[in-house]
Every structure is written in structure tokens, then in C-alpha cells.
Amino acid sequence: MELDLTWLLWGLPIAFALGWIASRLDLKQWRIAGRQAPRAYFRGLNHLLNEQQDQAIDAFIEAVQSDPDTAELHFALGNLFRRRGDYDRAVRVHEHLLARSDIGRKDRDRAQHALALDFLKAGLLDRAETALAKLEGSDFEGEALLALLSIYERSRDWPQARRIAEKLDQAQPGSFVGRLAHYLCEEAELAQRAGNSLQAFKLLDEAVTRVPSLARGWLAISALRTQVGDLAGAYTALEKLNQHAPQALPLAARHLVELARKLGKEADAIRMLEAAHARAPSLDVSEALASLGADDRSRRQRFLSHLAQEPSLVMATRWLEGETLSDPTAQAHVKNALEAACGPLQRYRCAACGFEARQHFWQCPGCQAWDSYPARRVEEL
Template sequence: MEFDFYWLLLALPVAFLLGWIASRLDLRQLKREDQASPQAYFKGLNLLLNEQQDKAIDAFIEAVQHDPDTSDLHFALGNLFRRRGEYERAIRVHQHLLARADLKREERERAQHALAQDFMKAGLFDRAEEAFKALEGTAFSTDARLALLSLYERSRNWHPAIEVARQLEAAGTGSFTQRTAHLWCEVAHEADARGRSEDAELALQRARESAPQAARPLVMQGQRLVRQGRHAEALKIWDDLMVMQPQAFSLIASDYARSAQACGEAGNALAKLQNLYLQVPSVDILTALNSLQPDADARRQALMSHISQAPSLSAAQGLIRERLATHVPLEEAEIERLQQALATAAKPLQRYRCAACGFESQHYFWQCPGCQGWDTYPPRRLEDQ
């Protein structure tokens, strides 16, 4: 039986037509499915922008049901759950994403990062640590290390925190020398609390090596020496602090003066504090300086000078204390300076504060200029409350 080419020529157009019709039907079906998902997605987005988070969640869930394979919808839903504080639901969404075998590597890393954030927010630090460590070598490795550093600091796990800070600096993320110095200081503080003096000293040395200009290691070294009765050595450490970090010296100015008196260096310490006060005038340094100053007139003059330049209650209190100690009446100029200091200190308290939004004003308002609320100002100034 011979093959008839006529039927072949007739079948080809028919097959083409049937294929075209089938493809159109598939395209329409696909188009309908694609339209359903974006509509729900944009509806959720609109609700989210209008701060209707409950309705937005419902819209995103609907979108996920229409297109369960779309990872972006899962990410949007999971992140929304996290923002709402529904961490368990966020964890389930991101775990579901990670369980998918067809997920691309970039999206899998993104889901891992989102899951780690869920654990962190939920306070599941052990699981968060594991999840962040799993991101090593990925595009999220820097973010993961920063999160781990914060996690270790919150859990007071100082040695792993120091290692992560070292890795971040080695990777060129930025300078972590100051932060590392603080971490070593925390190690020293815990070692001292446990009676491990040698470990504490070593940790403080590491802190100074990490950030030679940092103030805290010098402050702590001096304080440790004072507790051991080694006041002269403490003064040498704090002399370095005075040169390198004069702004921070006020933190231990009174300790410095007491140590100077304890080891017979009051005269030298007084001269150094006077020079420092000229560079960095502060009440703490002035108080330490006057504790070493034997001349009552010089003490009062120093207090008067400070009040005239920077009116403060602490300096005013010091002037009154000098009056009570020496029984020498205050002069009119001194009383005027005291009045100026009190007026400056009282000014921030002579305000009204809105109970609804905290807006403060010198004048009383029936309607708050900040939140537009009525009768939200208590009719009493801050100093009367």
C-alpha cells in the first residue's frame, strides 16, 4: 500500500491549528493564574502602606495560596509576621521556603538569613547563632557576623564576640579596635569578679594593645591599682589618660585627687589638674582640684570663675559648701552668680509638657501644637510635678 502524500499535506495544517489552539488555552489559563497572584500581592502592599497590617497579612496569605511557588510572596509574608512580632509564624514561613528543593541558591541564602533574624527577634539565641553561622561564605556573611557580634554581646559571651570582631576587621568591614577594647575590658571585669587577678591584668593589656588611645582600659587599670593600695602606680596610669583622653579624665578626677593625697603627691597633682582644667573645664575636675587646694580664697575664686563661665548647680553647691565650711559671708557678686546659676538650671523645668506626646513649651496651650490634642497639658510646670 502506497503512502499518499496528499493526506500528509492535509494533516500538517490541521496539526498546526490544533497546537495553536492548545497553546492559546494554556496561555489564557497561565495569564489568569498570574493575574490572580499580583492582584492579591498589590492589595496586600496597599494595605501595608495604609498601616492595616492584619488585612495585609490576609491578602498575602491569599496570594501565597494562589501561587505557592512564588518565593517573593513568602518573603513578604514572613517579614510582615516578624514586624508584627509573630515570630513563630515567621519562622514557619521561612522554614517552609528552606524545605523547598527547587529553591535557587540566592533565595535559599536569603531565606536562611531571614530565619536567623526570626530566631534572633524571638530570643532563641542558640538557634539564631547556628542559623547565622550557616551563612558563612555567602552574600550575607558580613550581615551574619555583625548579627553574631550583637548576639554575643547581648549574651555577654565576650571571647566569641572578640573573635567575630577580629574577623570583621580582617574582612575590611571597618575598624573594630575600640569595640574590641571594650570587650577585653568586660573580660577583665568578669575575671576580677571571680578573683582571677592575672587574667584581668592580661585582658586589660590586650585592650590597650587593641586600642592604645582608648580611655576605658586606662581607667580600669588605675582603679585596680588603687584597690591594691598602689596609688603612685595608679597616678602614672592616669597621667597617661590625662594626656591621651583629657575629656574622659573627669570620670576619675576625684579618684586621682584621693590617690595623690594617699601617696604624698598632692602638690604635683594640683598643678596638673589646674593645667587640665584650663584645657577641659568641668565641674568634676574643679571639684578634684579644690579638694587639693589648701587656700580657701583660691577655692572660692575658682568656683566663682566657673559659675561665671558655665553656670551650674554643682558649682553653686560647692560655693555654698565653702561658705558653710569657712563661715565667711558670701559677697554680693557671689550671690549674684549663685542666682544666675539657679536661673539657668531652673529654666528647663519652667515648662509645660503635653501628657500625650511630650511636647514642651514655655507657654500653656489648650490645644497641643505637637499632637493637636485638647486639654493634654497638665496645668502645672515640670518643676511642680
């Protein structure tokens, strides 16, 4: 039986033709997909530039579907979800990136950092803390430490905040010693409330040793020593405050006067307060000096002395309180009007965000900045 090779003559050309057609179809599909993905990407970019986040998200989703292996598109999409407040979808995008085995170490760290930001924005502080801890040793370690510091401040976990601040102070070019000293003061307050005065003194001593110019530390030491009955130690702490942080003496003026009266050191306190007033006229210092006056006339003279150095509606009101108008009804109305006008002028104002408050804060309730409140009132700024 002879072998029929005729089918080979037909089969080979047909197989070649089918292979060529298939390759052309694949190339055409690849070109179409290649054109569609960049077009969707640039359309999304255009929406972003026009601040059209919803349309940009739709375009990037289309681009990701066309090219699911591109990490940059996933990062762009995840960031858009986060900016829009769609944190669940942002988390899913970044967790998908972390689950992939084909991305490099840098992209993996970047996805981990983005995931931590998602949790932070969503207010899931415990999950954010876990995600940030995994960035140790990465290029994002500095940013992760700063975010952890913010978390511990918000949760008022001062020992952990102190630990992170020490790391940042060693690693970062900026100094975090000031914040660290405030954390020590916060811990001291907690110890004081718990009745552990010895631990509170230890923490405060460490704070002023690290930062001698920390006004808060000296004020806290003075208050604590007053509480335990050590008036001489309390007065000494205020003397050190005047030595290391004289600009903060107005915050301690009233307490200084009270201690001076009990210890018989009125003359010494007057010298200290007058020196402070000569450096920078202060409402609190003037009122403290006036309270040390022998009689009403000397007190009112102190108010006039302040007005001679610096115009002040508050001091003018204090002086006018000693004047008697011919009409008693007018007297009460004028007094109420002046007190109402003086109220806002006696507040403290944050130098970082402008938040005003009746009391002095070491950390602004508005912007969370430390040491942003000057010791001077709004009228004096």
C-alpha cells in the same frame, strides 16, 4: 470477515475535538490564575503602602495559594509576619522555603538570613546563633557577623564577641578595634571578680596596647593597681590617661587627688588638673582642685574661679554652701531647693539616644552604643 473502518472516520474528529476543548479549558484556567495572582499581589502591595498589614497578609496568602512556586511572595509574606510579631508563622514560611529543592543558592541564603532574623526578633538567641552560623561564606556573612556580635553582647559572652569583632575588623571597612578593647576590659572585670588579678592585668594591658586612647583601660588599670596596693602604678596609669585621653580626666579627678595625697604628689596633681581645667572647665576637676585647697576660703575661691570661666548652677550652689543667711530656717530651705535643682544637671547623657544616668557608662543601657557618654555632665554640654 471485512474490517469495518467506519468508526475511524467518526473517532478521529471526535478525539481531535475533545483535545481542542481540553486545551482551551486549560488555557482559560491558566489565564484566570495568571490574572488572579497579580491582582492579589498588587492588592497586598496597596495595603502595605497604606500600612494595613493584616489586609496585606490576607492578600499575599491568596497570591501564594494561586502561585505556590513564587519565592518572592513567600519572602514578602514571611517579612510581614515578622513585622507584625507573628514569629511562628514567619519561621514556618522561611523553613518551607529552605525545605524546597527548586530554589537557587542566593534565595536559600536569603531564606536562611530571614529565618535567623525571625529567631532574633522572637528572642530565641540560641536558635538565631545556629541559623546565623550557617551564613558563613554567603553574601549575608557581614550582616550575620554583626547580628552574632549583638547576640554575644546581649548574653555578655565577651570571648565570643571578641572573636567576632576581630573577624569584622578584618573583613569590614569600618574599625572594630574600639569595641574589641571594651570586650577585653569586660573580660578583665570578670577575671578580677574571680580573684585572678594577673589575668585581669594581662587583658587590660592588651586593651590599652591596641587602643592607647581607651580611657576605660587606664582607669581600670589604676583601680586594679590601687586594689593590689601598687599606688605608684595606679598614679602612673592616670598620668598615661592624661597623656592619651585627656578629655576623660574628669572621670579620674577624685581618684587622682586621693592617690596624690597618699604619695605626696599634690603639687603635681594640681598642675595636671589645672591644665585640664584650662582646656575645658569641668565640674569634677573644679571640685577635685577645691578639695586640695588648704582651707575653706581657698576652696570657695576655686568655685568662684570656675564661675568666672563658665556659668554653673552647681558651682554657685557649692559656693553658697559657705554663706550664712540671717534666717537659719531659710538657709535650709534654700539649700534643699538648690540641691534639687542641681541634681539633674550633674547627670551624664548619652550622645546617641539621650539616656541620662547618675553614673558614667561605657556602654549606654538605653541604645547599647559604646563610648556614647561624654566625660562631662549635663550642665557642661
